[in-house]
Amino acid sequence: MRRVSIRLNGRVLVDIDIEIKPGEIVTLMGPSGSGKSSLLAHICGTLPSGNAAGFEVGGQVVLNGTSLDGLAPQDRHVGILFQDDLLFPHLSVGGNLAFALPSTIRGRDERQKRIDEALESAGLDGFADRDPATLSGGQRARVALMRVLLSEPNALLLDEPFSKLDTELRDQIRTFVFDQARLRGLPTLMVTHDPDDGAAAGGRIVNPV
Numbered sequence: 521m522r523r524v525s526i527r528l529n530g531r532v533l534v535d536i537d538i539e540i541k542p543g544e545i546v547t548l549m550g551p552s553g554s555g556k557s558s559l560l561a562h563i564c565g566t567l568p569s570g571n572a573a574g575f576e577v578g579g580q581v582v583l584n585g586t587s588l589d590g591l592a593p594q595d596r597h598v599g600i601l602f603q604d605d606l607l608f609p610h611l612s613v614g615g616n617l618a619f620a621l622p623s624t625i626r627g628r629d630e631r632q633k634r635i636d637e638a639l640e641s642a643g644l645d646g647f648a649d650r651d652p653a654t655l656s657g658g659q660r661a662r663v664a665l666m667r668v669l670l671s672e673p674n675a676l677l678l679d680e681p682f683s684k685l686d687t688e689l690r691d692q693i694r695t696f697v698f699d700q701a702r703l704r705g706l707p708t709l710m711v712t713h714d715p716d717d718g719a720a721a722g723g724r725i726v727n728p729v
């Protein structure tokens with residue numbers, strides 16, 4: 521991110537200049553309302569723009585040498601994991617994963633293979649036909665991550681994804697998410713209020729301004 525700034529009604533919310541390396545996990549911490557989620561939305565291309573919203577942005581978000589500014593959200597190849605897993609309740613686990621697969625991956629067998637591999641790496645072999653409502657919190661969290669990863673992102677954003685998990689599960693899922701991000705060499709930006717998340721990531725901790 522090159523001198524990325526976000527102003528809200530003239531007030532500087534975010535002013536950040538940072539390069540995140542492949543497989544590096546950077547933690548973004550700051551008080552409530554300091555613009556952390558707005559920065560993630562800006563990177564994803566979903567920050568409401570125009571005078572009515574009051575946001576004004578500057579600088580450049582660059583991924584793999586290409587500026588993301590002006591690209592539609594679906595063309596940015598940025599994956600984001602939220603506090604809520606947002607699994608579709610009317611689709612099976614396999615259906616949720618299939619939904620994320622890019623349309624460029626063609627052929628039933630190839631698509632099924634990707635889904636099976638994702639379930640296996642999440643320790644969820646044989647879960648394809650399960651209703652998400654029948655999963656434990658940890659299982660849902662792992663499906664949610666796999667759904668993001670199956671969309672083949674070039675960068676990963678984490679918006680307090682562990683805050684609703686109890687302590688033991690949080691440690692487990694945090695390790696799983698960080699391992700996957702590093703394994704896939706994804707530059708990762710994590711927003712959190714929890715200093716333990718930053719400590720577990722072991723990388724740089726930055727502020728929105």
Ligand SMILES: Nc1ncnc2c1ncn2[C@@H]1O[C@H](COP(=O)(O)OP(=O)(O)OP(=O)(O)O)[C@@H](O)[C@H]1O
Pocket residue numbers: 528533550551552553554555556557558559568573574
């Ligand atoms: N869609 C929107 N339209 C107008 N203002 C917004 C919108 N979304 C957020 N804001 C405002 O932008 C500011 C930054 O909010 P943001 O959610 O980015 O902060 P945050 O650091 O992520 O907060 P938290 O830690 O509480 O989630 C706040 O003043 C908020 O009220």
